[in-house]
Amino acid sequence: MTADPRLESGPRLGRGPAVLRVRHRGIGRLVGQRSIQIPAVLLVVSVLVFWLIQVVPGDPGRNALGQYATAEQVQEWNAAHGLDGGLVDRYLSWLGGFVTGQWGTSLVYGDPVAPLVLERLGNSVLLGLYAFAILVPLAIGIGAWQARREGSRTDRAATVGLMSLASVPEFVVGVLLLIVFALIFPVLPIQSGDAVGAGFFPQLRAMTLPAVTLALGYVSVLARMTRTGVVEATGSQFYRTAVIKGVHGGALFRRHVARNALIPTISLIGVYLGALLGGSAVVETLFGYPGLGELLVTATQKKDVFILAAGVMVTGLISLCALLVTDVAFTVVDPRVRFTEGE
Numbered sequence: 001m002t003a004d005p006r007l008e009s010g011p012r013l014g015r016g017p018a019v020l021r022v023r024h025r026g027i028g029r030l031v032g033q034r035s036i037q038i039p040a041v042l043l044v045v046s047v048l049v050f051w052l053i054q055v056v057p058g059d060p061g062r063n064a065l066g067q068y069a070t071a072e073q074v075q076e077w078n079a080a081h082g083l084d085g086g087l088v089d090r091y092l093s094w095l096g097g098f099v100t101g102q103w104g105t106s107l108v109y110g111d112p113v114a115p116l117v118l119e120r121l122g123n124s125v126l127l128g129l130y131a132f133a134i135l136v137p138l139a140i141g142i143g144a145w146q147a148r149r150e151g152s153r154t155d156r157a158a159t160v161g162l163m164s165l166a167s168v169p170e171f172v173v174g175v176l177l178l179i180v181f182a183l184i185f186p187v188l189p190i191q192s193g194d195a196v197g198a199g200f201f202p203q204l205r206a207m208t209l210p211a212v213t214l215a216l217g218y219v220s221v222l223a224r225m226t227r228t229g230v231v232e233a234t235g236s237q238f239y240r241t242a243v244i245k246g247v248h249g250g251a252l253f254r255r256h257v258a259r260n261a262l263i264p265t266i267s268l269i270g271v272y273l274g275a276l277l278g279g280s281a282v283v284e285t286l287f288g289y290p291g292l293g294e295l296l297v298t299a300t301q302k303k304d305v306f307i308l309a310a311g312v313m314v315t316g317l318i319s320l321c322a323l324l325v326t327d328v329a330f331t332v333v334d335p336r337v338r339f340t341e342g343e
Contacts, residue, residue, distance in 0.1 A: 027328055027331050027332075030324075030327055030328060030331065031324070031328070034320075034324045034327070038317075038320045038321075038324070041316070041320060042313070042316060042317060042320070045312070045313060045316045046095055046098070046313065047091070049308075049309045049312050049313055050090075050091045050094060050095075050309070052305075052308065052309070052312070053094075053305045053308075053309055054087075060077075060078065060107065060303075060305055061073075061074035061075070061077040061078040062074050064077060064107040065077055094309070098309075098310070098313060101114050102114070103117065103306060103309075103310045104306035104309075104310075105306065106299075106304055106306060106307055107302065107303070107304040107305070107306065107307075108298060108299065108302045108304045108307070113306045113307055113310050114310070116295070116307070117292065117295070117307065117310045117311055117314060118314075120279075120290060120291055120292045120294070120295045121279070121291075121292045121314055121318075123196060123289065123290055123291045123292070124277065124278065124279035124280075124284070124291035124292040124293060125277050126203075126207070127207050127210060127211055127214070127276075127279075127284075127289060127291055128214070128273075128276035128277040128278070128279070129276075129277070130204070130207050130208075130211040131210075131211040131212075131214035131215045131276050132215075132272070132273055132276050132277075134211055134212060134215040135214075135215035135218055135219055135222065135272065135276075136222075136269060138215060138219055138223075139218070139219045139222035139223040139226060140222075140223075140226050140262070140265075142158065142162070142219070142223040142226075142227075143222070143223040143224065143225070143226025143227040143228075143229075143230060144226060144227070144230050144261075145158075146158050146159070146223070146227040147226075147227045147230035147231045147234065148230075150227075150231055159224070162219070162220040162223055162224060163220065165216060165219070165220050166220035166221065169282075170213060170214070170217045170280070170282045170283055171282050171283075171286055173213050173216050173217065174209070174210070174213040174282075174283055174286045174287065175286070177209050177212060177213055178190060178209065178286075178287075181209060182209065188205060188206075188208055188209050189205070189206050189209075190287075190288075191206075191287065191288040192206040192207055192209070192210055192287040192288055192289040193206075193287075193288045193289055193290045194206065194288075196289075196290055207289070209287060210280075210283045210284065210286075210287040210289050213283050213286075213287075214276060214280055214283055218272045218275075218276075221268065222265065222268055222269065222272065225264065225265050225268055226261065226262070226265050228264075229260070229261035229262060229263070229264055229265055230257060230261040232261070233257045233260045233261040234257060236260070239257065263330070266326055266329050266330055267326055267330075269326065270322050270323055270325060270326025270327075270329070271322070271323075271326075273322045273325070273326070274318055274319035274320075274321075274322030274323065275319075277318050277322065278292065278293075278314075278315040278318045278319060279291045279292035279293030279294075279296070279315070280293045281293035281294065281296060281297045284297075285297055292311055292314070292315070295307060295311065296308065296311045296312075299311065
């Protein structure tokens with residue numbers, strides 16, 4: 001990323017026609033580049049996933065049919081599912097099936113993999129968006145609050161608290177939340193899966209504990225980065241100039257602090273967004289939430305290679321799309337940044 005000299009007019013950037021044209025061209029170029037890079041990366045991921053299928057212990061046909069199946073039955077099953085023949089032929093057959101939506105049949109559930117994975121993915125996306133909606137304002141609020149009290153006892157206490165929270169595993173945080181809000185004060189359900197599809201508010205209530213658990217797992221680093229960005233922005237020359245000119249209150253924060261302080265935070269937000277939308281095996285298993293992470297745990301235990309392959313590919317695609325959204329957000333928040341070929 002390089003600074004576009006046409007937009008170097010200071011921290012407050014105009015919205016004239018020239019600026020908007022440069023911004024739109026930058027976003028269009030970025031999306032075009034990523035539309036080429038994302039399939040290339042997914043192709044590499046597909047090779048790794050296929051290699052994963054090959055190294056899973058045991059024969060897939062034997063795992064599916066059981067120990068009492070004959071060798072002929074196992075061979076026929078493998079042939080019907082494209083698991084016989086040469087390595088390259090098997091890879092091309094599997095890749096072609098994945099591209100066309102033929103992801104195989106689950107060894108555990110006996111159902112087509114595609115609708116099963118996509119349904120669980122939808123549940124994980126809902127949970128991830130809920131956690132993201134909790135995480136971003138909470139972390140940014142804490143970071144900005146700390147920055148305004150830089151060096152004080154409350155700032156140091158908050159830093160110690162955030163560092164302590166970052167060192168606690170997700171399942172421990174989840175268990176503590178269950179004890180407090182589901183057992184001692186039974187205001188939220190223990191299991192989240194029972195309310196899926198039961199309506200907006202019952203499902204929202206059931207997803208609250210796992211969503212809060214996910215958000216607390218990422219809040220520490222994001223709050224610290226926000227604090228650093230706000231401190232740097234308030235100590236800059238353009239901030240002092242704005243104060244001298246009489247800009248105060250919310251206008252001062254929006255125009256001269258928030259926009260510049262959040263630019264380095266956006267990259268981290270994008271990474272967290274991809275991680276949240278892809279599902280969390282630990283949290284979903286702990287709360288009994290039927291998401292993609294919980295499905296992949298079951299597939300790993302049962303050696304269901306078809307679900308594992310589809311789940312890894314879908315998770316990779318979500319992460320790449322989240323990074324694309326992050327890159328676009330960079331150009332929207334700070335149009336002085338443009339992406340050139342090869343960057």
